[in-house]
Amino acid sequence: MAQKRTPNERRLTKRQVQELISSGARPRPDLSAALEPTSLQQLVYELEGDRYLVVFGEPVASLAGKGDIYPADYFRRFVRWLAKVDEDAKHGRQGSVDHWAHYSALKHRLITNIDTLVAQLRSTMSRTADELDFSYQSLDVVSAYVEGIGVERARQEIYDHLVAYVGEVLRLRIQGHWEVNNADWQPYPYLVGAMHDPTMPINVVWEQLSGLDPVNLRVAAANEVRRKRKPPGLVADAAASVRAAAPKGVLALLQVNAYEVTKRWGDGRPWVVIFKGDVEVAGVPCRGEAAFGRNGDLICATLSREHLFGTRRFAADSTFRYYRGSEDGRLADVKLGADQEIDGLPCLGGTLVWFHPNQRASSLHLASDGDVDGIPCASGKDLLVALRFHPNGRLAAAVLAREHVLIGREFPSGTHISLDGKGGLVSVALRKDWEIDGIPIKAGAEGLKFYDNGRLRELRLARSHLVAGQRYDAGTLLRFDRDGQVIHAQP
Numbered sequence: 088m089a090q091k092r093t094p095n096e097r098r099l100t101k102r103q104v105q106e107l108i109s110s111g112a113r114p115r116p117d118l119s120a121a122l123e124p125t126s127l128q129q130l131v132y133e134l135e136g137d138r139y140l141v142v143f144g145e146p147v148a149s150l151a152g153k154g155d156i157y158p159a160d161y162f163r164r165f166v167r168w169l170a171k172v173d174e175d176a177k178h179g180r181q182g183s184v185d186h187w188a189h190y191s192a193l194k195h196r197l198i199t200n201i202d203t204l205v206a207q208l209r210s211t212m213s214r215t216a217d218e219l220d221f222s223y224q225s226l227d228v229v230s231a232y233v234e235g236i237g238v239e240r241a242r243q244e245i246y247d248h249l250v251a252y253v254g255e256v257l258r259l260r261i262q263g264h265w266e267v268n269n270a271d272w273q274p275y276p277y278l279v280g281a282m283h284d285p286t287m288p289i290n291v292v293w294e295q296l297s298g299l300d301p302v303n304l305r306v307a308a309a310n311e312v313r314r315k316r317k318p319p320g321l322v323a324d325a326a327a328s329v330r331a332a333a334p335k336g337v338l339a340l341l342q343v344n345a346y347e348v349t350k351r352w353g354d355g356r357p358w359v360v361i362f363k364g365d366v367e368v369a370g371v372p373c374r375g376e377a378a379f380g381r382n383g384d385l386i387c388a389t390l391s392r393e394h395l396f397g398t399r400r401f402a403a404d405s406t407f408r409y410y411r412g413s414e415d416g417r418l419a420d421v422k423l424g425a426d427q428e429i430d431g432l433p434c435l436g437g438t439l440v441w442f443h444p445n446q447r448a449s450s451l452h453l454a455s456d457g458d459v460d461g462i463p464c465a466s467g468k469d470l471l472v473a474l475r476f477h478p479n480g481r482l483a484a485a486v487l488a489r490e491h492v493l494i495g496r497e498f499p500s501g502t503h504i505s506l507d508g509k510g511g512l513v514s515v516a517l518r519k520d521w522e523i524d525g526i527p528i529k530a531g532a533e534g535l536k537f538y539d540n541g542r543l544r545e546l547r548l549a550r551s552h553l554v555a556g557q558r559y560d561a562g563t564l565l566r567f568d569r570d571g572q573v574i575h576a577q578p
Contacts, residue, residue: 101152104142108132112140117575121166124173163578167564168299183293184275190246192450192470195274195408196420196439197247198265204251207470211245221256226305229253230295238298240531243503243516244471246292253308254278254288260312261286269386274419283315332356336383337369337413352381365391369413384412390424397446402427402436410444418442426454430480433457438468443478450475456488460510463488465501477508494541496523512537520549527552529562538569 099107112132118139122129128144137159143150157165180186193200209219212232219225229252233241241249254276258264263280278286291307331348332355333339345366350359357379365374368385377388387408394401396418401407404424410417425436430448434440438452450473453466460481465472465488475484487502493512498504501518515535521528527549528535536545550561555573559565566575 098150099140099154099156104140104152104154107134107140107154108142111135115139117577118162118166120575121170121577124169159578164299166577168297171298183287183290184273186293187246187250187289188273188275190242191250192473193247193439194420194441195267195269195276196422197251198267198276199422200247201251201255201265204248205255208245208248208252211248219252221252221259223256223260223305223309226253226256226308230302230304233295233302233304236531238296238302240516242296243531246296247470249292249296249304250276250288253291253304256308257286257288257291257312260308261315282317283312284317286311286315330355334379334383335381336379337385338379338383341366341368346377349376354381356381356383371413380412382412384414385409386412396421399429400427417444417446432459432474435466435468438473443476445478447478447480448476449478459485462493462504463491471503479508481508481510482506483508494537507539511539512541526554540569542569542571543567 112134115131115133118131119129122131122141127146127150130142130144132140132142134140134156139157139159139162140154141157141162142152142154145151175181175186180189188194191197193204197204205219208229209216212219212229214228218228229249233245233249236244254265258278258280261278261280261283263278263283263286265276266279266285267274267276268285275289278288280286288311291304291311295302295304295307331351334341334343334357338357338360345364346360346362348357348360350357352358358381359376359378361376362374365372367373368377368388371385371388372391372394373385373388374391375389378386380386387406389406390401390403392403396407397416401421402424406422406424408419408421409415410419420439420441422439423434423436427434427436429440429451432448432451433454435452435454440451441449443449452468452473453464456466457464459474462482462485464474464482464485472486474482477483484503484505487498487500487504489500491498491502493504498515499517499519499521502521503516503518504512505514507513513536515537517528517530517535519530521530523535523546524543526543526546529547529549535547536543538544545564545566548559548561548563548565552559554565557573559576560578562578564575564577565573566577568574
């Protein structure tokens with residue numbers, strides 16, 4: 088395992104392992120199968136006293152036949168973590184930013200919604216501003232809440248909220264400010280402080296939502312601050328002012344008295360400006376704040392009047408951002424200035440619409456409940472009810488506006504569903520405990536998944552229940568093969 092959390096001070100010898108096995112250790116082939124991703128061919132045995140014995144296989148000759156004993160709580164966490172790591176790797180979510188981006192509804196727009204996210208987190212947790220006051224101590228309260236609802240549910244429902252809150256704690260600690268890194272294919276928020284290297288709230292939250300250890304955001308945040316503190320000799324250099332350089336590109340075509348530069352790139356070129364009136368930049372009517380690349384190409388701005396991007400018309404006061412600037416022309420996202428239709432769907436003003444690189448809608452908020460691809464979808468500003476779409480235009484995720492039948496089963500209103508690119512049901516997160524095929528399913532659990540033939544693939548029990556002739560405790564994660572047979576049970 089990645090970290091040694093064993094009661095035995097030294098690794099057990101082959102002889103000690105055989106003695107334990109001979110004394111009545113119970114083989115657990117289901118858990119041995121769960122460790123297959125480690126490629127160590129480990130065998131697992133259940134011991135008395137709520138412990139597990141893990142015996143190494145042949146791949147590492149020096150370890151073969153030796154073993155370690157692990158407390159049951161930690162071992163179960165490790166098995167769940169290992170399955171999640173394997174799943175993330177298959178879907179390209181190994182890194183912190185990729186992982187956050189998969190679950191994030193706001194993406195790079197998170198920094199413009201900090202206050203809203205913090206307020207929603209306080210409301211969700213039923214905590215006041217005095218209790219969640221951006222102190223290190225308040226992170227203990229948040230950590231306890233995440234432990235209580237489970238990291239799976241936290242990933243689905245409050246990932247952005249946690250990044251925002253942890254980020255504010257870090258921002259106050261380093262006396263910094265939020266920025267967005269637009270250099271990578273996936274823009275992401277981070278913190279800048281004169282005495283610290285770029286500080287990553289995403290790293291803190293990602294690490295603590297791994298599920299391997301009990302959530303401790305306070306320690307993780309303090310470690311991030313400590314790691315990113317600059318050596319004294321570099322602080323003075325970072326604080327030094329940047330000499331202004333002349334603008335380039337489309338910005339150079341504007342009169343210099345038409346805007347005020349508020350931020351500059353490292354080479355002195357204008358980065359963020361505030362227009363002093365309504366102006367046209369690369370044919371786009373703009374007002375207020377705008378951002379430009381080092382080459383002077385427009386990155387993002389606010390419309391001063393209605394404008395047509397491709398085949399879509401957006402209202403005045405809509406804020407837009409390009410994928411690679413105005414020269415490329417493809418929109419990454421737009422915050423709508425008013426209610427309007429996007430691709431025939433009524434969208435809510437003041438919410439964000441994201442676009443895939445092929446310019447199909449990626450995510451949006453409905454202004455009213457309505458059917459999409461035959462599925463009744465809920466509306467509203469809440470991040471949890473945002474509709475998501477595949478690049479081919481098919482619905483990828485939504486919250487049911489009312490009870491609805493999918494793959495021959497009825498799901499309650501408020502259920503979050505995930506669909507594949509052909510419209511097949513992939514997974515479900517229930518808002519309340521619910522029975523599927525006569526099995527009680529736990530609300531909020533990430534593990535309710537289906538095969539493409541409609542059979543159950545994975546679920547977590549809401550209460551003790553008899554499945555295929557065997558009783559399993561509440562909270563047990565069950566996996567099935569394509570024929571409906573139980574192939575794995577994880578307490």
